[in-house]
Amino acid sequence: MAVREMAPKANGEACGVCGGRTYVIERRGDQAQARICACSEHCSVCGGRGHVLVEREGEFSQKVGPRRYEVMEQCTCTKLRKRxxxxxxxxxxASAAHATFDNYRASKEEQDRGRNVAMQFAYQYVQGNSSKGFILSGPVGTGKTHLLAATLAHLALELGVRGxxxxxxxxxxTIRRGFQEGKSGGEIIGPLSEVEVLAIDEMGKGRGSPFEMETLDELIARRYNAGRTTLFATNYSLEPEKRAVRSAAPSGYRTTEDARGAVREMELxxxxxxxxxYSRLCELCTFIEFPKDTPDLRRTRQEMEAPMRHPSGHGRPLGR
Known part of the structure; x- marks a missing residue:
């Protein structure tokens, strides 16, 4: 996130709750939500009115010359509420509520590149301009959703972008449920077509039915035709050369999940x-692919925490 002026406490120090951001992000149900921090609930700039008078200078005619005047503008507290x-x-x-570029952990060079591409996109984004998005490909647990969430959070909280x-x-x-309520797919897709930046996660997931393909095609076509920016993440490979190196499935015992994972790794x-x-993705996005051997961060974290738990399973640290 961009650096903000630190919100002071009564003793002049930065707020220990929000760290000076003036807002707090929380997990509420299955989604991430934000609220104004207690340190900034009462605005000392506008006194709660939501607007301020600002003095400007402008030249309306050469004869009169520069003149000073006052205009009413939104206070920073109003802008914060909107963001x-x-x-x-x-x-x-909710699982990505606290995702930022700073707390993203990369173990591969390609992950570092993915973070740099996402950061560059977020920090250099110009509101209202058509920008090239990005698509992240890689195994599960490699931080693709983390980077999508960090990008959208920055755009919304720092720039006020609708995403x-x-x-x-x-x-x-959601669309299938909408059919049962008498809604059309277009009614649900419509708002997604109009937001300035849309992030589509788990691209390629599903049964590949005509309904799913038509829905995805309509959504991307609408955004493509309107020149709107779309970001993607997928577990499927972007590398066309993988078709040439396919081999027979390995023999021996494998679980159903192992088999599915092997098929997914080979599928483009x-x-x-x-x-x-796919052709439109090539035009809309920068491609970043994480290697197949990129560690699953969730599994790695679980394996690191396991030795610290008591053998009884009650979560008590060993040695205590």
């Missing part, structure tokens, strides 16, 4: 979404 509202509307999952996060299979499920995103959508 918090934009963040709350993102739909970022949305969607997990593609949940979008399909272009096969999951079709040539039309």
């Amino acid at each position: 918090i509202s934009r963040f709350d509307a993102l739909g970022i999952p 949305r996060y969607v997990e593609i299979s949940l979008l399909y499920a 995103l272009r096969e999951r979404v079709g040539e039309r959508i």
Whole structure:
């Protein structure tokens, strides 16, 4: 996040709750939400009015010359409330509530590149301009959702950009429920087509049914035609050369999940979404692919924490 002026406490120090950001991000249910920190609930600038008088200088005619005048502008507290509202509307999952570029942990060079591409996109984003997005490909647990969430959070809280996060299979499920309520797919896709920046997670996931392909194609086509920016993350490979190195499945015992994972590793995103959508992705996005052996951060964290737990399973640290 961009550096803000530290919100002072009564003793002049920065607030220990929000760290000077003036807002706090929390997990509420299954989504990330934000609120104004207690240190900034009462604005000392506008006294709670939400607007301030600002003195300007302008030249309206050469004869009169420069003149000073006052205009009414939104106070910073009003802008903060709007940005918090934009963040709350993102739909970022609760599991990524505190995702930032600073706390992203990379173990591979490609992950560092992914973070740098996402940061550059976020920090150099110009509101209202059409910008090239990015697509992150890699195994599960490698921080793709983390980077999508960090990007959207920065855009909403620092720039006030209207964005949305969607997990593609949940979008399909939402549209199916909408059919039962008499809604059309277009009614649900419409708002997603219009937000300035949309992040689509788990691209390629699903059964690949005609309904799913038509839904995805319509959503991307609408955004493509309107020149709007879209970000993506997928577990499927972006590398076209993988088709040439496919081999027979290894013999021996494998669990169902192992088998599914092996198939997914060999399957290409272009096969999951079709040539039309894939062609548009090539134009819309910078491609970043994490290697197959990139560690699963969630599994690594679990394995590191396991030795610290008591053998009985009650979570007491060993040696205590």
